[in-house]
Amino acid sequence: MNNNASPPVIAADDPAEKTAATSTTISEAEKSEAKPKLSSLWMIWTRMKSYPKQIIIALAALVVAVLCTLSIPASFKAIVDNGFVNQDIDIAPYFYGLLAVALALGIATAFRFYYVSWLGERVVADIRTDVQKNLLRLAPVFSKKIGRRKSHRV
Numbered sequence: 001m002n003n004n005a006s007p008p009v010i011a012a013d014d015p016a017e018k019t020a021a022t023s024t025t026i027s028e029a030e031k032s033e034a035k036p037k038l039s040s041l042w043m044i045w046t047r048m049k050s051y052p053k054q055i056i057i058a059l060a061a062l063v064v065a066v067l068c069t070l071s072i073p074a075s076f077k078a079i080v081d082n083g084f085v086n087q088d089i090d091i092a093p094y095f096y097g098l099l100a101v102a103l104a105l106g107i108a109t110a111f112r113f114y115y116v117s118w119l120g121e122r123v124v125a126d127i128r129t130d131v132q133k134n135l136l137r138l139a140p141v142f143s144k145k146i147g148r149r150k151s152h153r154v
Contacts (some may be wrong), residue, residue, distance in 0.1 A: 049122045051122060057115050061112035068102075069105060072098070073103075079094040
């Protein structure tokens with residue numbers, strides 16, 4: 001080995017070259033990027049269609065929750081305008097109205113959460129059942145081939 005050898009000289013990068021390299025890399029990445037497939041969502045939707053009542057209840061609860069959320073500022077406006085500006089008016093009914101909106105929002109949110117969770121669990125259970133049925137339909141040789149492939153991976 002030669003200890004007197006000078007270290008390799010690293011040339012300063014030209015900004016124009018960096019830009020060109022980056023733009024070609026981005027364009028290559030964009031070309032190789034695959035379009036997202038919606039077939040998985042279609043599979044889920046076909047199984048969800050089996051539960052129309054639960055979908056309608058979840059959507060109705062969502063609409064009620066949205067309307068309650070949008071009416072909270074109006075309730076505060078009524079409290080401020082009628083309760084604090086006009087000193088001689090009883091403010092309690094306006095607070096009861098705000099309380100009713102908050103209770104309705106809580107109940108609608110609970111219904112929505114329950115039914116969306118229930119739908120998700122049911123759809124996943126249906127998919128698992130279909131996969132199990134498909135696996136049981138296959139010949140035993142199929143599982144031996146798959147088992148052999150997995151045992152060779154290390």
